[in-house]
Amino acid sequence: MPTQIFVNLPVQDLKNSMRFYESLGYQHNPQFTDETAACIVISDTIYVMLLTHAKFKDFTPKPIADATKVSEVLLCLSCESREAVDGVVSKALAAGGSKSQEPKDYGFMYQNSFQDPDGHLWEVIWMNQAAQ
Numbered sequence: 168m169p170t171q172i173f174v175n176l177p178v179q180d181l182k183n184s185m186r187f188y189e190s191l192g193y194q195h196n197p198q199f200t201d202e203t204a205a206c207i208v209i210s211d212t213i214y215v216m217l218l219t220h221a222k223f224k225d226f227t228p229k230p231i232a233d234a235t236k237v238s239e240v241l242l243c244l245s246c247e248s249r250e251a252v253d254g255v256v257s258k259a260l261a262a263g264g265s266k267s268q269e270p271k272d273y274g275f276m277y278q279n280s281f282q283d284p285d286g287h288l289w290e291v292i293w294m295n296q297a298a299q
Contacts, residue, residue, distance in 0.1 A: 174242060175216045177223035177231045178285050181205060183263075184217045187284055190262030191255060209244065234286035243290040249277045252291045256281050259289070 178184040181202070185195055188207045196214075199206035203222040207215040220231055232239040246252045253270070259281040260266065267280035267288055278292040 169212050171212045171214065173214045173216050175218055175223065175226065176283075176285065176287055177220050178217045179220070180284070181217055181219050183284055187259075187262045187264065188215065188217070191258050213244075234282075234288070236286070238288060241288050241290060243292060246291055246293050249293050252277055252279050252293050255279075255291045259283070264289075 176184075181204070185200075185205045185207070189195065193207050193209055193215075196206040196208055199216075203219045205217045207217060209215060218226075223231060244255070246255060256279040263284050264281040267282050267290075270277065270279040274295075276292055276294045278290050280288065280290045282288055
């Protein structure tokens with residue numbers, strides 16, 4: 168079985184956050200979704216666990232960072248083309264996300280980015296595997 172990653176993110180409004188990620192084309196897994204948490208399926212091995220602040224506090228004694236003011240993590244997803252990168256960011260902006268930075272083109276890699284409604288930073292990249 169391949170290693171899976173579950174990214175746990177604290178959110179202010181669970182239903183709004185679920186709508187945001189579903190607008191990007193991701194589905195939630197109802198088996199791991201209730202009024203305090205939602206499991207968003209990014210791929211067969213990548214999941215985002217959206218947790219209310221109360222639920223998130225069950226897992227850590229540390230204070231929850233306000234992602235609209237500080238960077239607590241930078242999340243990055245890959246796409247199969249430059250157009251797909253811009254497509255994900257366009258969907259995020261249309262769904263209530265905000266622009267994070269201007270796109271960057273390194274030749275072998277193209278990246279664009281957005282912030283979700285809670286301020287979590289997402290980069291979306293395409294890499295030319297042949298250039299490595």
